[in-house]
Amino acid sequence: MPFPEPLVFELEALLGDRFSMTEALRAQHGAGESFHPIEMPGAVTFPRSTEEVAATVRVCAAHAVPIIPFGAGTSLEGHVQAVQGGVCIATSQLTELIELNPEDMDCRVESGMTRKTLEGHLKGSGLFFPIDPGADASLGGMAATGASGTTTVRYGTMRENVLGLTVVLADGRVIRTGGRARKSSAGYDLTKLFLGSEGTLGVITEILIRLHGIPEATSAAVCSFSTLKDAVDAVTLTVQMGVGVARAELLDEVQMDAVNQFSDFSYPVQPTLFFEFHGSPAGVEEQANTVAEIASDLGATDFEWATMAEDRTKLWTARHEAYYAALALRPGCRGWATDVCVPISRLAECMLATRSDIDSEGLVAPIVSHAGDGNFHVSFIVDPDDEEEMGRARSVNKKMIMRAIEMGGTCTGEHGVGYGKMPYLLAEHGEAVSTMRSIKQALDPQKIMNPGKIFS
Amino acid sequence: MPFPEPLVFELEALLGDRFSMTEALRAQHGAGESFHPIEMPGAVTFPRSTEEVAATVRVCAAHAVPIIPFGAGTSLEGHVQAVQGGVCIATSQLTELIELNPEDMDCRVESGMTRKTLEGHLKGSGLFFPIDPGADASLGGMAATGASGTTTVRYGTMRENVLGLTVVLADGRVIRTGGRARKSSAGYDLTKLFLGSEGTLGVITEILIRLHGIPEATSAAVCSFSTLKDAVDAVTLTVQMGVGVARAELLDEVQMDAVNQFSDFSYPVQPTLFFEFHGSPAGVEEQANTVAEIASDLGATDFEWATMAEDRTKLWTARHEAYYAALALRPGCRGWATDVCVPISRLAECMLATRSDIDSEGLVAPIVSHAGDGNFHVSFIVDPDDEEEMGRARSVNKKMIMRAIEMGGTCTGEHGVGYGKMPYLLAEHGEAVSTMRSIKQALDPQKIMNPGKIFS
Numbered sequence: 001m002p003f004p005e006p007l008v009f010e011l012e013a014l015l016g017d018r019f020s021m022t023e024a025l026r027a028q029h030g031a032g033e034s035f036h037p038i039e040m041p042g043a044v045t046f047p048r049s050t051e052e053v054a055a056t057v058r059v060c061a062a063h064a065v066p067i068i069p070f071g072a073g074t075s076l077e078g079h080v081q082a083v084q085g086g087v088c089i090a091t092s093q094l095t096e097l098i099e100l101n102p103e104d105m106d107c108r109v110e111s112g113m114t115r116k117t118l119e120g121h122l123k124g125s126g127l128f129f130p131i132d133p134g135a136d137a138s139l140g141g142m143a144a145t146g147a148s149g150t151t152t153v154r155y156g157t158m159r160e161n162v163l164g165l166t167v168v169l170a171d172g173r174v175i176r177t178g179g180r181a182r183k184s185s186a187g188y189d190l191t192k193l194f195l196g197s198e199g200t201l202g203v204i205t206e207i208l209i210r211l212h213g214i215p216e217a218t219s220a221a222v223c224s225f226s227t228l229k230d231a232v233d234a235v236t237l238t239v240q241m242g243v244g245v246a247r248a249e250l251l252d253e254v255q256m257d258a259v260n261q262f263s264d265f266s267y268p269v270q271p272t273l274f275f276e277f278h279g280s281p282a283g284v285e286e287q288a289n290t291v292a293e294i295a296s297d298l299g300a301t302d303f304e305w306a307t308m309a310e311d312r313t314k315l316w317t318a319r320h321e322a323y324y325a326a327l328a329l330r331p332g333c334r335g336w337a338t339d340v341c342v343p344i345s346r347l348a349e350c351m352l353a354t355r356s357d358i359d360s361e362g363l364v365a366p367i368v369s370h371a372g373d374g375n376f377h378v379s380f381i382v383d384p385d386d387e388e389e390m391g392r393a394r395s396v397n398k399k400m401i402m403r404a405i406e407m408g409g410t411c412t413g414e415h416g417v418g419y420g421k422m423p424y425l426l427a428e429h430g431e432a433v434s435t436m437r438s439i440k441q442a443l444d445p446q447k448i449m450n451p452g453k454i455f456s
Numbered sequence: 457m458p459f460p461e462p463l464v465f466e467l468e469a470l471l472g473d474r475f476s477m478t479e480a481l482r483a484q485h486g487a488g489e490s491f492h493p494i495e496m497p498g499a500v501t502f503p504r505s506t507e508e509v510a511a512t513v514r515v516c517a518a519h520a521v522p523i524i525p526f527g528a529g530t531s532l533e534g535h536v537q538a539v540q541g542g543v544c545i546a547t548s549q550l551t552e553l554i555e556l557n558p559e560d561m562d563c564r565v566e567s568g569m570t571r572k573t574l575e576g577h578l579k580g581s582g583l584f585f586p587i588d589p590g591a592d593a594s595l596g597g598m599a600a601t602g603a604s605g606t607t608t609v610r611y612g613t614m615r616e617n618v619l620g621l622t623v624v625l626a627d628g629r630v631i632r633t634g635g636r637a638r639k640s641s642a643g644y645d646l647t648k649l650f651l652g653s654e655g656t657l658g659v660i661t662e663i664l665i666r667l668h669g670i671p672e673a674t675s676a677a678v679c680s681f682s683t684l685k686d687a688v689d690a691v692t693l694t695v696q697m698g699v700g701v702a703r704a705e706l707l708d709e710v711q712m713d714a715v716n717q718f719s720d721f722s723y724p725v726q727p728t729l730f731f732e733f734h735g736s737p738a739g740v741e742e743q744a745n746t747v748a749e750i751a752s753d754l755g756a757t758d759f760e761w762a763t764m765a766e767d768r769t770k771l772w773t774a775r776h777e778a779y780y781a782a783l784a785l786r787p788g789c790r791g792w793a794t795d796v797c798v799p800i801s802r803l804a805e806c807m808l809a810t811r812s813d814i815d816s817e818g819l820v821a822p823i824v825s826h827a828g829d830g831n832f833h834v835s836f837i838v839d840p841d842d843e844e845e846m847g848r849a850r851s852v853n854k855k856m857i858m859r860a861i862e863m864g865g866t867c868t869g870e871h872g873v874g875y876g877k878m879p880y881l882l883a884e885h886g887e888a889v890s891t892m893r894s895i896k897q898a899l900d901p902q903k904i905m906n907p908g909k910i911f912s
Contacts, residue, residue, distance in 0.1 A: 101799065101801065103692060103696075103800070103801040104799040104800055104801045104830075105695075105696065106799070126696070145641055146639075146640075146641040146645070147641070148639055148641075152638075152639060156616070157639050159639075159645065159648070160612070160616055169891065173887060173890075174887065175885075175886070175887045175888040175890075175891055176885070176886065176887075176888060177885075177888050179864055179865065179866055179884070180798075180799040180864035180865065181797040181798055181799060181829075181830055181831075181860075181864070181865040181866040181869060182608075182797065182799075182800070182829045182830050182831070182869075183602075183604055183608060183613050183615075183797055183829055183831065183866075183869050183870065184602075184797060184866035184868065184869060185601055185602040185603070185652050185866075185868045185869065185870050185871060185872040185873070186866045186867050186868050186872075186873060186877065186880075186881060186884055186885070187652070187873060187881050187884075187885060187888075187889065187892050187910055188649060188652065188653055188657075188892045188895060188896075188910075189602070189615065189648045189649060189651065189652055190888055190891055190892065192615070192645045192648035192649070193644060193645060193648070193649055193895075195645065196641050196643070196644065196645055197644055201644075212698070213695075213696045213697060213698040214698075215698055216697075216698070236559060239561075239669075240559075240561065240582070240669045241669060241672075242668070242669040242670075242671055242672070242734070242735070244700065278698070279698070280742060280746075282738065282742055283739060283742065286736060286738055286739065290736075341637040341638065341639055341640060342636075342637055343557065343560040343562070343636045343637060343638075344559070344560055344638070345557065345559040345560045373637075373638045373639055374560075374637055374638050375637075375638070375639065404637075408635060408636035408637070409635065409636065409637040410635055410637040410639075410640035410641075410642045411642050412640065412641045412642050413637060413638075413639050413640060413641065414639065414641050415641060416641040416642075417641070417642055417643060421642065424642075425642060425643050428635070428642055428643075429631075429632070429633075429642065429643060430631070430632065431629060431630065431631045431632075432631040432632060432633050432643075432646055433643065434629075434631075435625065435631055435646055435899065436643050436644045436646065438898045438899060439644060439649075439895055439898060439899075440644075441898065442894045442895060442897065442898035443891065443894060443895075454643055454644075
C-alpha cells in the first residue's frame, strides 16, 4: 500500500531528517531477532519526545496509516514486522533518564532506553533493575511484551516491576497510567493492560520502573542430575521451602553438550541447574546449603558453588552463552527461539515430551528453562530456506504449545504473541479473546496500531 | 425505579427462593462496613454456580436492570450500595474449593469464599494465602477491589497473587482469564483489568489464587520512636537493605493511646512499629537483628521481639485491635476508614500534615500505616448524623487525598474507589480516565454493571 502523499509531507515537516524512507533503515526496522522474514515499513520515524510521538501518531491516524512501534528490535515472534506496511515509530532517540528516586527505589525513563543503559545509570545508587530477558532490549519493548527472564522466580516480570506508563493512544492523545505509589486501587489498572499489549493499543513513551536494592551478597551454584525430573523436583522443592532463589536455570543435556563444545567446558552431559542466591552473606550461605541438601537428596552430582564475582561469572558462562552455543551447533543456520510456560508440576513431563518430539523429527534444538517459573525455551537451529525442515520444526512447536495449553499453561511465557503465536491465542483463552478484541476496538477503532499482531 | 414485572418472574423461575425482595435481605445487602448510608437493591439473588450467575445477568441485561455484585459486605467506600437500584448478586453461596494444587502452590475457589475459610482449607498443606486486609472479606470482593493489607511489603497485593479469574460479562457470556502458568505474555492481561474493577465490568465467580509456602520460622518485633519520621525512616532503610520483612506496620501516637486504653497496654504513646519476619530460624533472627540495629540508630526504644506464637500474638494484639480501639474512643460513633498511598519518601510528611489537619479540626482520628508500601489509613471516628462534624472530616479527607496525589501518590492504596473516592479519580489520572471509560463502554454498553461506581 503506497503512502498518501500528504502523509509524507506532514511527517517530513514534523521530523525533518528524522523521517526516512531509505531502504536500509526500512529493512533494519522490519524484523526482530528471530527467523521471521523482514517485512519493511514504508517509512521510519525517530521522534525525540512524547509530544513528537503524539504528533506522528496524529498524522498517521488522520490518514489511517498503520503504526509499528520499534524498540531495540530484539523481539522473537514477529512483533515489529510491518505486515500491513505503515510507519515505524523507532524509540532509539527516546533514551533519557527522566527521574531517579533512590529513596523510593523507582525511576522514570524514556522507552527507548535499553536495560543495560539503565544499569549504567544506576551505578553507585545501590539499586538495580532485575529483569533480564537476555538481550539488551529497550525498556519500552520489554514493557510492550511483558518480558521477564532469569530472575522472575524472585523479582517477578515487567508486570510486577512497572509502576506506570506514558502512552500515546491511537488518536494521538497522551495518557499517564499508574503512579509512584507502590500500590493503588484507584480505577482500572491500565498499566497492566498496556504491559504485554505489543503496540496494539498505543505507543509507550515513558516507563516508571520499580528498582531493587543490590543484595549485600550474591552466590552461585551449579549441579547436574541424572534425570530432568530430578532437576525440576529440586527447583520445585526449593521454591516450596521458601528459599528465595534469585535464579534457577535448567539446561537439558543437549544444551549442556552444546556449551561444552562451544566454550571448552567439561560439564557432565546431563540436565544441569544453575542457581543464583541474593541476600546477606549468612543468608546466601544458608540458601546454598539448603539447595545443596535438596539437590543431593535427588542424586545431584558435581555441586559447585561460588561467592566471588569472578568465580560466579565463570560458573554462569555456560548459561549465558547457551544461545550462541546452540547456534554454533549448525554454523550458517538461524535460531528460532520459542517458549511455553506450564504449571511447574507438569514442567518435566512437558519438556521431556518436547525433547522426544524434537529427536524423533531429527531436529537440532537445545532446551533451556527458567525452571522456577515453569517456563522453557526450545531453540530450533534451522535453515529457514529448507521448507521441509521448517515444517518439522513448526509441527514440534505446535505440539509443544498445544500440550502446554492442555496442561493449564500458556503458549508464551515471556516472548509474547507477535504474529508467530497468533494461531494459539484462541486455543488458550477461548471466549476471553473476544473481550480482548472489544478492548482493541474501543481503543483503536481504525485498527492502525501494529495491525496483524496478537489478533488477525 | 420499580422492576419490570417479567424480570421478577424470570428470576424467581431461575432461582426459586434464592431470589428475594424482602426488606431485611435488601437492607443487609445495601451497605458495606463504613458510614456510607444503606442504599437497598430492589432484590437479592443467591446463585450457586457460574452458570446461575450468567443466567441471572442475562435476565437483568434483557431488562437493562443494574447488577450489583456483593461478597462479604466488608467494603469501605460504598462499593455495594445500590445507588441506582437493581439486582444484587450475592456470592455467599458460591463457596466451593474447586481445586488445590499443592505442588504448584495454587488453588481455584469460588468467589464467595472468605479468606479465613480458605485458610481453613489450607490447613495441613504447608501453604498459606498471605493477603490480609483485616476483615474476613470474600476473595471475590478482594479481587474486585484489588485488596492488599499488612503483608503487601513482602507478598504483594491481590494483583500479584491472582493468576486468573472466571468472569460473567455484562451480557452473560462467561470468560476465563489468565491460567495456571506462573507467568504469560499471551494477549492482554484481562485478569489485572478485572482486578480492581469493582464489579463495573463483570461478576467474578471463580479465582485462581497463588499460594505461598508457610515459612519455617516467624518472629515479631515492636519498637517506639520519638518522631514519626524516624519510624518511617526505619522502614525505608529496612526495605532498601533488602530485608524481606513480612509486615511493617506503623501506628501513630493517637492510635497507640487508643490501644493502650482499649487493651490495658502500657506502650509508650509514641509512633510505634510492629514488624513480622518470615524465613528460616537463622534468617528471621538475622532480619530481626538488622532491623533492631537500624531502629536503634534512629533512636528507637523498647525494642521487644518474640519468636513463640503466643508471644507474637500478644505483641501484635495492639495492631490487630487498632480499629476497635479507635471505635472505643467515642462509643456510639461510626468509623470512617479512608486511605491514601504515597511514595515512601513522602510518607512521614503526608501523615504529619494529615495529623495536623485532624487536630486543628478537632476530630478524633487515629492513623495506621502499612509503612513499607507508603499506604496509610485514617480512621475518622464520627457521628454520621452530625453534618457539621462530617463536613470537617470530609474536608480533612479531601486535603489528604489531594496532598497524596500532588506527592505522586494515589487517592486509594487498597480500599478502592466505590463512590466515596469517585470525585478524585480525575485529579489522579487525568486523561487516562477517558481510556477507562472507553473500556467500560466497550464491555458494558448498557451501563448495568454496578453503575455509579468508579465513574459517575
